[in-house]
Amino acid sequence: MKPEIAKIWCESLLSGEYEQGWSSLSFGGKYCCLGVLCELAIKNGVNVIKKNVQSEPVNYNDCAGVLPTKVKEWAGMKTVLGEYLEETGVTSLAGKNDGGMIFAEIAKIIQARSEDL
Numbered sequence: 001m002k003p004e005i006a007k008i009w010c011e012s013l014l015s016g017e018y019e020q021g022w023s024s025l026s027f028g029g030k031y032c033c034l035g036v037l038c039e040l041a042i043k044n045g046v047n048v049i050k051k052n053v054q055s056e057p058v059n060y061n062d063c064a065g066v067l068p069t070k071v072k073e074w075a076g077m078k079t080v081l082g083e084y085l086e087e088t089g090v091t092s093l094a095g096k097n098d099g100g101m102i103f104a105e106i107a108k109i110i111q112a113r114s115e116d117l
Helices: 003-014 033-043 069-075 093-098 103-113
Strands: 083-086 089-092
Touching: 003 033, 003 069, 003 103, 033 069, 033 093, 033 103, 089 093, 093 103
Parallel strands: none
Antiparallel strands: 083 089
């Protein structure tokens, strides 16, 4: 992924501005790590349509569980789930988030593995 995007993403994850959520990009005011990236894309002028319907996950360009293509391309991500290879096999940032890993730990992965993402 693009180093400058990795930097602002990590800063945002660590800022306390976003409350962590699971199972969708954003729901009920909480965000998956990938949902935070969607919000950053919007703040940086990427043309992403955000639909927020009460009692449903937020949709970014009709995506609720994976990065929309425009966000993936803007960030320079290789996959829509933030997949990368660990010693135990392929894993993803989405999987780490939904598995209970906190934003601070996810930010460390992004910092260390940004070229792989």
